[in-house]
Amino acid sequence: MNVSFISIGSNIGDRLHHLTDAVRALHEHKEVTVTVVSSIYETTPVGFIDQADFLNLVVKVETTLSAHDLLGSCQEIENDLGRIREVRWGPRTVDLDILLYNNDNVESENLIVPHPRMGERAFVLVPLLEIAPGIVQLESALDDSGVVYWKSAEEVGRFLNVK
Numbered sequence: 001m002n003v004s005f006i007s008i009g010s011n012i013g014d015r016l017h018h019l020t021d022a023v024r025a026l027h028e029h030k031e032v033t034v035t036v037v038s039s040i041y042e043t044t045p046v047g048f049i050d051q052a053d054f055l056n057l058v059v060k061v062e063t064t065l066s067a068h069d070l071l072g073s074c075q076e077i078e079n080d081l082g083r084i085r086e087v088r089w090g091p092r093t094v095d096l097d098i099l100l101y102n103n104d105n106v107e108s109e110n111l112i113v114p115h116p117r118m119g120e121r122a123f124v125l126v127p128l129l130e131i132a133p134g135i136v137q138l139e140s141a142l143d144d145s146g147v148v149y150w151k152s153a154e155e156v157g158r159f160l161n162v163k
């Protein structure tokens with residue numbers, strides 16, 4: 001069994017709904033089980049900053065999928081939930097990024113793990129370290145300004161027991 005951490009973000013429309021749909025879709029995949037959901041954080045946009053605030057969370061999953069197949073499933077979920085890709089780092093209905101996959105280092109054309117920008121992104125590190133303290137070593141103190149606790153994981157995790 002493989003263990004992976006996935007970051008999920010949304011900043012268009014009913015953001016909580018989009019996060020919930022994405023977590024549910026992951027969990028409903030027959031080769032993926034969501035085992036832990038972080039709290040939900042409201043975060044100021046990073047990169048392309050002239051856009052609405054995001055909701056972000058991180059999930060831990062167990063999966064029999066390879067890292068590449070897991071990426072394919074994440075992209076399918078993004079497409080199903082109607083993500084519009086226009087501006088790099090721009091608004092999206094829902095965005096799923098693979099942060100970690102076991103202790104693997106992957107460097108292929110379409111997949112890099114650990115995610116190359118996770119170390120500088122508080123919207124990733126705050127929820128990741130909440131559910132997996134110490135899983136990444138920080139080079140300096142984490143500047144968590146712009147990342148505010150929004151709601152408990154209950155909001156998205158409630159349905160996970162019913163599988």
Ligand SMILES: Nc1ncnc2c1ncn2[C@@H]1O[C@H](COP(=O)(O)OP(=O)(O)OP(=O)(O)O)[C@@H](O)[C@H]1O
Binds near residue numbers: 071115117
């Ligand atoms: N670890 C990873 N998780 C998800 N996608 C990845 C990863 N490594 C590379 N990619 C590639 O990144 C491509 C672009 O992804 P996307 O459009 O979501 O970028 P972005 O979310 O705007 O920016 P960022 O990559 O900085 O989060 C995807 O098509 C995918 O092939």
Ligand SMILES: Nc1nc2c(c(=O)[nH]1)N=C(CO)CN2
Binds near residue numbers: 043045046048089090
């Ligand atoms: N706060 C925040 N900013 C972002 C996010 C995100 O999920 N949250 N995703 C991005 C592209 O992956 C770019 N910028």
